Every structure is written in structure tokens, then in C-alpha cells.
Amino acid sequence: MKPFTTPCQKKKKSYLYLIMKDKKPNSKPRPQRENPFVKMIRDKKRIKEAIANGIPLSSLNDIEFVHPI
């Protein structure tokens, strides 16, 4: 005799199956890195322009300013 399963259990089972099926590998794909010198030269130019135009550096979104101290 087949074990009795409620509709709710069935739903749960299929949901779990979907999770397992779609499970992605643990390691995240590594972002493609640009040559740091290329980015640094471009960033320096943009920083200089921002300063000359009185634009706050924090508005340069793709430059990662940090406070290591």
C-alpha cells in the first residue's frame, strides 16, 4: 500500500525537488578583473576632473574609495 501524502506534503516535496535541481555550485563566478594600471590611470584622470569641477569624489561610483586607517 502506498503511503498517504497530503497535497501540502506533495507541494513541499516538489518544491524541494526544484531547489535541488536548480542548486548552483557554491563557488561564485569570479568577476572579470581589468588590468589595475589601466583602471588606475583612468580613475586618476576622473578624480582630477571631479576635483577641478568641485564634484565630490564619492559620486564616482565605480571607484572604490576605502578608509584603511
Add this chain to the structure above:
Amino acid sequence: MFIPYDLTKTEDGYQFTSDFGLTYFLYFSKYYLIDENGDDLIVTSFGFFHDPEKVRVNDQRIKATIISFIIDYFEKNPELGILYLCDPRDDLARHRRIIFGSWHREMDQGIEKFDCNKYHAKLGYYSSLLIKADNPQKQHYVDAFYRHLNELIPEEA
């Protein structure tokens, strides 16, 4: 040794005002060198500028402030490196590297400096890597530094 100026943290970095009324802005931005295994090595680039820009003053406390700033950086981040690219503005990149080199000699805190080779310097890419001598990743950083420079401008055979 002269007394460094007091730094104030800002949204973008740090700042201080000299005795001569010049306000200096310092910032660090983050980059990645890639080692031979394809792993990221975090480096920060260090830059500063002052306002008003055209005023030039020989103030030894500014040098003391920058040196103290870099020493402080390595005390708090001994595992990281600093990538430095001299600003070519006014054709003074070489001059800036000479000054930076003399400042480095005064640091004397086990911080090593690796300069780009003559070929890249001749083309105006006066760049250096600063790293703690006892950083276990030092050789990975140094190799990646030179490899990225050669990727940017391959040396002529």
C-alpha cells in the same frame, strides 16, 4: 622629525590643513592584482592633492604627515600592498618619484618599495609597489606588479 598634522576622516578619504593654509585631501582607492594562480591580491592606490592647487610651499610637516600616514596604513593592514603611480601632471612624474623615493627611505619600518623598470619609467609610467618586507604574500605581489605592467606595455625584446 617634524610633527605630522592631524588628519580628519571625510566621506572620500582624509584631510588636513597646513600651517600655511593649504588644505590637503588624501584618498585610498582599491584595486586587484592577480597572482599566477588567478587569485586576487588586494592593493590600494594612494593619492593626494591640495587646495589651492597652484600654491607651492616647502613644508616639512606635510612630508611627515604623509610618511606617518603610510606607516599607519601598514601597521593596520600589514597583509596589503600599496600601488603608487606618479601623477604625470606638468611633466613632473619623474620628479615626484624621486621625492617619493626619498620619503620612503625615511620610513624605515620594514616597508619595501619595488619600482617599475626603466622601460616603463621612460614611457612615463613611474609606478611603485610598497609592501611589508615580512608579508608572506610579498613575492606574489611583486610578481603580479611587474606582470601587470608588462601586460599594459609589453617590453620590447
